[in-house]
Amino acid sequence: MADRPMETAPEITKTNHALFWNTIDQFVQQGVLFVTGIILARMIEPSQFGLIAMIIVFVAIGQNLMNAGLKSAIVQTKVLNESDCSTVLLANFSLSLILYLTIWTTAPFIAEFYDEQKLISLLRCLSFGLVVQSPSVVQTGLLSRRLEFRTQAKASLTGHILAGVIGVWMAFQGFEAWALVAMSISGKAINTILLWVFAGWHPTCWPSISSVQKLFPFGLSIAACSLLESIFNNLFFLVIGRFHTPADVAFYQRAYGINQIPVNNLNVIVSRTLFPLLCSRHKSPDVYRTTIRKAFRLTAFTILPTMSGLYLCADQLIYLLLGDKWLPSAALLEVMCVVGATLPFLTLNGLIITSQGLGGTAFRIEICKRILLVATICVTASMSVYAMVVGHAVQSACALVVAAFFTGKFSPYTVYEQASDIFPFLTTSLLCILVSQIILGDFQGGGLLRIIAFTALFAFLYLTNSYIFCRETLKDIKKLATR
Incomplete structure (x- = not known):
């Protein structure tokens, strides 16, 4: 199939509508997370939260790499075609698999660094969320490019609400740190599924080298910035976990x-x-x-x-x-x-x-x-x-x-x-x-x-x-x- 031009940069007339739905999405989403967090904090001991916080840096790095680089390239490029989107989809899914296998392999060494063997299984399960989330990057990039945040709001809010219910139920059943893991993965899975249902784009042609040459230079620069930001934003968790207690x-x-x-x-x-x-x-x-x-x-x-x-x-x-x-x-x-x-x-x-x-x-x-x-x-x-x-x-x-x-x-x-x-x-x-x-x-x-x-x-x-x-x-x- 020949490449066909897709949507150009969003028109200025959509700005207020986009800002409104962005605000609704963020405040309702954070409200759900806030309420869920309060409930879980009263049900789970601080040390159990600390175990997850000690390993979240490794998952956050992979998540930001996928979300920032090529997603920003989709938004920033002036002319986007179907091959570009298929290339980004394949690249992000491949990257998620590489990151997941890397974390799986290095989990015992990370647990040894913290001197906490419980982290091995927790980290291996938590990092699977990278694979689950990777197919959603193209969808969110296209929706952001068009300033269509209503669809993103519906998907993310539904995912967070259902994931919160799952997390609270598991905490009530005594699963402690595993309740937090299940909440994270289920939220990503629900959001990804809904974006593919609602966003309206599905791959119709093969990835191409020309798309790599067009999108990757800018995307890699932004991904490098995001990698640094993710590492250093979570560096405190790593250092505190190494020198101080999980609590x-x-x-x-x-x-x-x-x-x-x-x-x-x-x-x-x-x-x-x-x-x-x-x-x-x-x-x-x-x-x-x-x-x-x-x-x-x-x-x-x-x-x-x-x-x-x-x-x-x-x-x-x-x-x-x-x-x-x-x-x-x-x-x-x-x-x-x-x-x-x-x-x-x-x-x-x-x-x-x-x-x-x-x-x-x-x-x-x-x-x-x-x-x-x-x-x-x-x-x-x-x-x-x-x-x-x-x-x-x-x-x-x-x-x-x-x-x-x-x-x-x-x-x-x-x-x-x-x-x-x-x-x-x-x-x-x-x-x-x-x-x-x-x-x-x-x-x-x-x-x-x-x-x-x-x-x-x-x-x-x-x-x-x-x-x-x-x-x-x-x-x-x-x-x-x-x-």
């Missing part, structure tokens, strides 16, 4: 997971929506720059007060949701709010670079960021988990400065403009934290009442200051909500 890993994981709920929601929404939009606008510098500035302001308006509010309520939130056995996570969560505040801006800087096809530059930026992280871990690993998190906060701030420098060099969005777009929301958030602590510092209410009091006061102060000093961003949010 320490679990406390870190729980704090990290709560912190990442708003961060991941915002990151995925922005990445899915903004990347194809920037790809379609980069030839018009003024429009491109305006789009970027609005994205930064909206991100700052959202993430900075969210992390500030989470900092104010960290200890009460952990106790209320998870119980006193998880309280060591609270101090870690407070420091992680600094990390969470920087990550969406790092993502935005990366999107600006990759949307222009500068995969090699994006890779070099990742190298600089990760060198800083390795240095931080080397200094703090033998101290304590808290010291490691503090070091990560410092590293994240430094990494943002590096990323902003490269963005200003290769795009029309300068470092000064980036700082001026973030600074008003940062200072407002910090001021609101200070005032809230002064007013309610001696508040005697506990648990839910304290959370409500601090959240209400902080929200009132923040919105009032935003109305006075940041009206332009509020107008953008109003336009977005009413379209």
